[in-house]
Amino acid sequence: MSNFRHVVLFRWAxxxxxxxxxxxxxxxxxxxxxxxxxxxxxxxxxxGVNPGNFDFVVVGDFASKDDYVAYRDHPAHRAVIDEFIKPILAERAAIQYEHGA
Amino acid sequence: MSNFRHVVLFRWAxxxxxxxxxxxxxxxxxxxxxxxxxxxxxxxxxxGVNPGNFDFVVVGDFASKDDYVAYRDHPAHRAVIDEFIKPILAERAAIQYEHGA
Structure with missing residues (x-):
């Protein structure tokens, strides 16, 4: 069903x-x-299996790219980013990709 | 079923x-x-939806941490890393986590 995947890794300060x-x-x-x-x-x-890893991960599955973009830009999501993630963020790594069924 | 997830992002040179x-x-x-x-x-x-993203992603699902470690250390996997990934690798970001059913 879901075929558009968003992956983001955070390293905390x-x-x-x-x-x-x-x-x-x-x-x-x-x-x-x-x-x-x-x-x-x-x-x-x-x-904690490997050294050098990031600290936190989100893997989001969406039915389409448009649905991902709706999530990305949603005010409730932006509020979490601004109020809770950015204040403790040291490093971010992200990708979105078409995910085979 | 699978409940241990390995996520790795690569940025190519x-x-x-x-x-x-x-x-x-x-x-x-x-x-x-x-x-x-x-x-x-x-x-x-x-x-290609967002700027600044990494280029390539692998999301691996395993039944256990031990199964992931078997993959991580398997000679066939190490050979792909050494022969095909490392020569073009600019940056790597990884995490492993317990993945709810």
Whole structure:
């Protein structure tokens, strides 16, 4: 069904607390209930298997590129970025791609 | 079923050809048939929606952390990394995480 995937990795700034990272996870998870274009959001924190990894990941599956863009630009999403992610963000890596069924 | 996810993003060096990137995709895709611990590998190239993105992504789903580590360390996987990825790699971002059912 969903065939457009958004992947973003975050590395948090030094001094970021577990509570701050959990707040981001909680706020992003809530978006699935607010933005109808979201197919699914898989959110996780690094398992600690390999050194040098990023800290936090979001994999979002959408039915189309347009649905992803609706999520990207939705005010509720922008608010989470501005209020909870940017204040603790050190580094970001992202990609979107067509995802075979 | 699969509940341990590996996500890696690559940015290719300047001058990397489409053919070289396609070779990486082809070689990685073939690993699913060679390494029994692989649940699934979703491989993609950036859709060009946003500036500043990475170029290439692999999302691997595994039944367990141990299965991921078996893939990570498998000689056939290391050979793809050494022979096809490292020669064109500019930047890498990775994470592994527990992925809810």
């Amino acid at each position: 030094e001094g970021t607390t577990t509570g701050q990272a959990e707040e981001v996870a909680s706020r992003l998870s809530a978006l699935a209930g607010v933005i109808p274009e979201v197919g699914s959001l898989s959110i996780g924190t690094d398992a | 300047e001058g990397t050809t489409t053919g070289q990137a396609e070779e990486v995709a082809s070689r990685l895709s073939a690993l699913a048939g060679v390494i029994p611990e692989v649940g699934s590998l979703s491989i993609g190239t950036d859709a």
